[in-house]
Amino acid sequence: MMKTEDGMGLELRGLKKILGGRVIIDDLDLSVSKGEMVSLLGPSGCGKTTTLRMIAGFLAVDSGQILVAGKDVTALGPDKRPSAMVFQNYALWPHMTAAKNVGFPLKIKGLSKIEIKEKVEAALELVNLLHHKDSRPGQISGGEQQRVALARALVQEPDILLLDEPLSNLDAKLREKVREDIRELQRRLGITTVIVTHDQEEALSISDRVAVMNSGRIEQFSSPQDLYRQPQTEYVATFIGSLNRFEGDLQNGQILGGTDVIGIRPEDLTISREPMEGSHSGIVELVIPRGHFFEVVVRRKDGIFRAFASENIPTFGEHVHVKIKKALRYQNGKLVA
Ligand SMILES: Nc1ncnc2c1ncn2[C@@H]1O[C@H](COP(=O)(O)OP(=O)(O)OP(=O)(O)O)[C@@H](O)[C@H]1O
Ligand SMILES: [Mg+2]
Structure with missing residues (x-):
């Protein structure tokens, strides 16, 4: 050899x-x-x-x-x-x-x-x-x-x-x-x-x-x-991990009509009982224990958010606010910096 x-x-x-x-x-x-x-x-x-x-x-x-x-x-x-x-x-x-x-x-x-x-x-x-x-x-x-x-x-x-x-x-x-x-x-x-x-x-x-x-x-x-x-x-x-995927443009935290794809990791969403600047409101649909954190599914008027939370965990049916902290943006499948 x-x-x-x-x-x-x-x-x-x-x-x-x-x-x-x-x-x-x-x-x-x-x-x-x-x-x-x-x-x-x-x-x-x-x-x-x-x-x-x-x-x-x-x-x-x-x-x-x-x-x-x-x-x-x-x-x-x-x-x-x-x-x-x-x-x-x-x-x-x-x-x-x-x-x-x-x-x-x-x-x-x-x-x-x-x-x-x-x-x-x-x-x-x-x-x-x-x-x-x-x-x-x-x-x-x-x-x-x-x-x-x-x-x-x-x-x-x-x-x-x-x-x-x-x-x-x-x-x-x-x-x-x-x-x-x-x-x-x-x-x-x-x-x-x-x-x-x-x-x-x-x-x-x-x-x-x-x-x-x-x-x-x-x-x-x-x-x-x-x-x-x-x-x-x-x-x-x-393919890797969990992702919230939307079609549209992200402006001031809102998703508007557009041709880009917006990807948000569940930990890049903040959930709160109080409204935040640019936040989305919705109702808690599911709370899944994932070991040291929880996966929270929030239903909005046009879709769902999947978020990870480790403290102040909301409960089923609660009205909450979700803010996008960080998003990935794709055009024709490629990341736009
Ligand atoms: N001898 C062969 N003749 C024709 N097609 C083949 C032959 N060997 C493999 N392929 C095809 O090549 C592709 C890739 O096969 P490969 O075994 O490399 O996949 P893999 O990524 O290892 O998949 P898996 O995770 O299922 O093991 C498959 O579509 C398979 O059908
Ligand atoms: Mg193989």
Whole structure:
């Protein structure tokens, strides 16, 4: 396996893929720094797995380049690339023990039995599963199988770790734990990682940066914070988090007829029992506890506002006033500064 130099991670340049006569990936660029964890986030069918398989070398590109540490790997097969992939369904061999599963890629490479044993035990240790080295996949839990799959990728000492929806088979509680484990391990090993998910909470909580995909293209690639606070397109604004969306122009807090799209995050609305300058009046229709805050739905004469409130929570049926503190404005789908 080729090793990378410091500073440089993974670079995708103008990737294109046509499948079944359709353009699936269209001129896709992405730069991942060394040691960075990046999510590919997008709805089903947007091309996340296709992108990952091209990076891993399981699928040839139709055009474009894939560079690892500045070296072009586009023409190399998967076994010649410095990357390892964890598949969505784990793809473990049911008849093999955890140790045999993890050691398999090393056996293929022709390492000695002694070397394989050492590396396999180290990898199982990393994912806290050494005590299950002689168990078969059917004898361990879903979360443990996931960790065996992760160990099988890590044992190859890849420069690029590729994870395709690795947590989708786990229940909510376990997902959170395993994703924290993955993040901790990724940081500790400093391994450049691309993780595919369609779960925005997962993407936002685990990654340094998130690439939001839409029909084979990247809509926005930025930090979780920027994605939420400064969504560059209307698509990203509606896809990430919750958004009050109106068509029209915003003037002195009022929404007037117009062709722009106004997006307001629920926390950018202030609810009060007293009227405020430029506020809208309405009736509380729903109050939903959301942990440390409440989501309040206010019905106005022409639509609803969805607001977050953490104090002075109004009650159902109360007459309240809602003021817009901050709004995002989109023209033809693009953010207007
Ligand atoms: N071999 C193929 N032939 C034709 N079309 C394909 C082929 N493989 C994938 N596609 C299509 O390419 C598109 C992207 O598929 P891909 O698996 O990359 O999506 P995804 O973003 O990973 O979705 P999901 O979240 O459902 O896993 C889909 O519309 C899919 O039907
Ligand atoms: Mg997929």
